[in-house]
Amino acid sequence: MAVAACQERSPTALGDSQLPEEPLTIEVELPWSEFGSDFQVLGGYGSVASLGSPVLAHTFAGALESRVLVRFGAYPISAQVINADGAAELDTDIRYIGGSVVLTIDTAASTNTGPVTLQLGALEEVWDVGTASWTYAVDTIADQRAWAQPGAGPATQISAAFWDPAMGDTVSFPLDSASVALWVDNADQSRGGRIESDTDGVLLKLTRAVLRVTLRSSIDPDTIVVDSVPLIEGTIVYDPPPSTPVGLRAGGAPAWRSIMGITVPTLTGPPELCAAVGCPFTPEPGQISYAALALTSRTTEAGFQPRDTVRLDVRSVLSPPALPKSPLGPSETGGLGTSILPEVFGALEGSVVEVPITAFVRTLLSGPGAGGVAGVDPPSTLALTSATEPFSLSFASFFGPAEPGEPVLKLILTVGTPQELP
Secondary structure: OHHHHHHOOOOOOOOHHHOOOOOEEEEEEEEHHHHEEEEEEEEEEOOHHHOOOOEEEEEEOOOEEEEEEEEEOOOOOOEEEEOOOOOEEEEOOOEEEEEEEEEEEEHHHOOOOOOEEEEEEEEOOOOOOOOOOOOEEEEOOOOEEEOOEOOOEOEEEEEEEEEOHHHOOEEEEEEEHHHHHOOOOOOOOOOOEEEEEOOOOEEEEEEEEEEEEEEEOOOOOOOEEEEEEEEEEEEEEEEOOOOOOOOEEEEOOOEEEEEEEEOOOOEOOOHHHHHHHOOOEOOOHHHEEEEEEEEEEOOOOOOOOOOOOEEEEEEEEOOHHHOOOOOEEEEOOOOOOEEEOHHHHOOOOOOEEEEEOHHHHHHHHHOOOOOOOOOOOOOOEEEEEEOOOOOOOOEEEEOOOOOOOOOEEEEEEEEOOOOOOO
């Protein structure tokens, strides 16, 4: 009996033919005509006043002009000095006798390799930091006022500076007492300075601007005090504006966004997929290992080509009918964006950039309720944006639908062959 038992097969054991085959991982690339729709490029998001690092330009790339407008805060009204007895005393009867405007320049992000001449002028007209442009000093719904001269002019020239990048990253405009007095009245809405370059072909990226005022003490006239006045408002005015977008565009200031509808169609290939699972085949959310928009770069127009790493993001459009003012969903790239080298939009035109949208595609395939609202289909429209809006005057450019190098939806699927119970 023992020998007979050893020769019989266990009723719970699996034979080789009953084990599932290894899953198949396959890459699928879908052309725009199979997945994309409702493409449009929208601009005007944010303000140039939000740029962390404004730029100065003069005939850069043969055309671009950019001037920086600054407005400084309240001047100090007292100074701590040492009196005749050697004790510290607060002097409230101080007199401004001069000062300087000091700029810090990002030498790595600037184009010049030689000396540059800069000019500082005092603005003469009321201006609004949030809406000022090359043409308008104020451009709000209730008030629109053009500059007397395009480019934030006229301006009273008060100082000049000569900056050589070989000497460091700062430049100083000396100010006399009359120039300092121009900006002492905080109630004056025309108060502010205009900084520009006289040197052709220059683009400078500024990282900091501060006003330093020189004070004379009434307690001890021989005592000179230097104090700093912080920048409270700043923006740039530039000309000419970018041309009408061709293809996809993201970034710039104000920022551009590229909008597109996304559909994951029923698949009829490739042959190895059909051989494994049969076609037509509708992917399930769990079968999407990776999804991305594959975009082909094009050269951004001169004057607006990126000079630093570009970070692109994609966000779902929560209410397409409300465009261009539709709210956007959370970042599909984690907020940091997809990093792209600046050369991709110039010398390396034609480079393929993948922007991941895996979570978006899985949610789209999950159907009603997957977007967080019961019974409602999840968002199916995406916005390609800069990770920070606005981040730079430059922007990213890609070939669009129906162009060579049009967007492609790349999917990596992991599927198993159907198994039948014995």
